[in-house]
Amino acid sequence: MLVPPRAVVRRDGGLYALERTLRRRGFARVAGADEAGRGACAGPLVVAAAILPPGPRGEVPGLADSKLLTPAARERVYDEVLKRAEAFSVVVVPPGEVDSRGLHRSNIDAMRRSVEQLSVRPDYMLTDGFSVAGLGLPGLAVWKGDRVAACIAAASVLAKVTRDRIMTELHETYPCYDFAQHKGYVTASHAEALALHGPCPEHRMSYANVAAVGRGAGALVPVAVSHNGLVEDEV
16 A cells, blocks of 8 residues: 655644645645633633635735734734634633633633634644544544644634733733733732732733732722722612
C-alpha cells in the first residue's frame, strides 16, 4: 500500500499556509479555536471558533494574533472576520464556572462547545496550544497557533474583542477596579484595588491573589455611576 507523503508547511509560508495545506489534503473546512482571559483573575473566560472560506474572501485584512494588534485594529479585524467567516461562534464562561470546574477543564470544554455551535461542521480542527478530544473529527493543537494559522488568529480576535467589551461594561458596574483599563488581568493598580476593596462577584476566587485578600464587604454591591464618575446610588 502506498502511503501519501507527509504534508510539509514552510515556516515562511504565511498565516494561511497551514489551512491551504490541509485543504489540499482533502479537509475543505478548517476551523480554529482560541481563548481570551486565561490569565485574568477577574471576568469571564471567552472562547471563539471560526472557519474562514478559501480564496481571497477568506483573507482577512490586517489579521494577526489579537495580542499583537492595537484595540482599534482588533475592532476593524473583528468586523472583517464577522463579514468573511463561513461560520463562527463565541462561548462565554462566567468566573463562577471557572472556579467550580477549574481553568483548564473550563477552557477545553468551552473550545469543544465553540466547535459544536458552529453553523457548519468542520472537517478539521486547529486549536491554540491544547488538544480537544471528543469532537469526532481530526485535529491538531498548534503551539502559538494564533501566529501560525489564520482561522486560529480569527478566533483569537473574536474572543479578545468580545471579552474586552464585556470588561468595559463591567467597569460601569464596578468602577473601583478600573476593569476598562486592565481588563481583569493582574496589574499593580488592580492589585491595589483588590487590597482596598476586596473581590467583587466578577473575580475568580480560585486564583491565589484573589483568595488571599478575601471578600471585601464594600465590593460586593454593584453601583450605578453617573457620567462624571460619581456614585449615584446602589443597585
